[in-house]
Amino acid sequence: MFPVLSALLATLLVGTVVTFAAGRHARWAALATSAAFLAEVGFLLLDFPGWPGFVAGVPGFSYSESYAWIHLGWLQVNYTVGVDGISLVLIFLTAVLQLATVVYSWEERQRPGAWFGLLLLTCLGCVGVFVALDVLLFFLFWEAVLVPMFFIIGYWGGPRRRYAAIKFFVYTHVASIVMLVGLLALVFYSGAKSFDYSAVYAAAPGLSVVTQTFLFLSLFFGFGVKFPVVPFHTWLPDAHVEAPTGGSVLLAGLLLKLGGYGLIRWAVFVLPLGFKEAQPVLFVIAFASIAWGSIVSLAQRDLKRMVAFSSINHMGIVLLAIALGSSLGLLAAVLLMFAHGVVSALLFMTAGSVHHTYGTRDIASLGGITPSAPTLSTLIMVGSLASLGLPWLISFPAEFTALLATWDGLAYWVLIPLGILVVTAAFYIWMMQRVLFGPPKGIPAAVHELPWYETAGMGILVAATILFGVLPFLLVNLITSSPIHGFAGV
DSSP: OOOHHHHHHHHHHHHHHHHHHOGGGHHHHHHHHHHHHHHHHHHHHHHTTOOOOSSSOOTTOEEEEEEEEEEETTEEEEEEEEEOHHHHHHHHHHHHHHHHHHHHTTTOOSSHHHHHHHHHHHHHHHHHHHHBOBHHHHHHHHHHTHHHHHHHHHHHSOTTHHHHHHHHHHHHHHHHHHHHHHHHHHHHHHTOSSSBHHHHHHHGGGSOHHHHHHHHHHHHHHHHHHTTOTTSOTHHHHHHHHSOHHHHHHIIIIIHHHHHHHIIIIIITTOHHHHHHHHHHHHHHHHHHHHHHHHHHHTOOBHHHHHHHHHHHHHHHHHHHHHTOSHHHHHHHHHHHHHHHHHHHHHHHHHHHHHHHHSOOBGGGOBOOTTTOHHHHHHHHHHHHHHTTOTTSTHHHHHHHHHHHHHHHHGGGGHHHHHHHHHHHHHHHHHHHHHTSSSOBSOOTTOOOOOHHHHHHHHHHHHHHHHHHHOTHHHHHHHTTOGGGOOTTO
């Protein structure tokens, strides 16, 4: 049988190497790689759930492969990969954002080989995280993502880029070390015969409640910093504001999703008793993140910083959905991660285009830009309306499912996220009223419409926003096809 997941990784790896070496032709190599990768992922979507894997013992996963890698006595580490509906949705998100980012960055002139190569390398690491079913393999891909993003922020970023890059790396790396300790303790204390997910998944439920709780909290710290949720969020605004637009897109669209995915895959599913004990803590942190992200967004003058803080709000809703511990909540969490990945990427691109066109992102310095840039104004409006949950756009089915799951699990506590959604709508409407409408302000004489590549890059995301807002069942059916985790009640 053809090793389809290894082929996915090989496509990105070979494309990354070629892109680094292509120099001024790097954009074409990156475009070809992104198109080929999206086509391969499309094949998986059409064929899913696919055929049985190479090796038995990876339950609930399709296209699974497992090969001996490091076998030294008690150390049984394998190259084991596989996907279910949850991971495949996020791989599809990676493919869409990679293509959109490459197209949007088409005219990058500052070391284009390194720029496009690092973009592809970041996506390679994310896909590796989503397919890895071995503890050590998962961690290696997890850490590999930090390196290209560090250089993207530190070299192509804004005036405080070095500070932001170092802060990003230190925060996330320290959290990763705590997460690794938790994963290794999980393997050793559970008595699993290997580092494979199937072995750990089968052995971990036998651990005591106290042990599971400590392990769950250590994993939650590692994954929570990457989310990020309050109080682990302080690295995010600096990283987003200083990162170049393409870096912000991948940071918000993909890297934040690694935290949610890791929490679901390696903590909630594997340590059910510890998850149950930690639920009150998760609820408190989730509600704090939802409220803090929205309220602080209201006070922002910088368009990009506003979008960055709104990401904390949305990822708080993701954590709330996960913390509910229900099939409907889990479905909502994955839908929210996909929706936020697309919409936040679109909003960061519009913020970047505003800066390119008008020379500022300061909301108070802009006004009435619609007559001079109708295309950009339309894209800003689509992204903003999607983020506040307008029906027929991608965030609505995700947020509605999350609210429904919250009502089902917590009854009237649903009023907290429901009320905060009103605040979210308020700051996006306030921003649109200030920037798009009213008397023209801060518009240079030489202002121009968007170049074709920026329009095309954002157009890909607008198409996804509308398609999955109108036809959300395309994602729902894929996510709920994961039999191992009991979606029968959805």
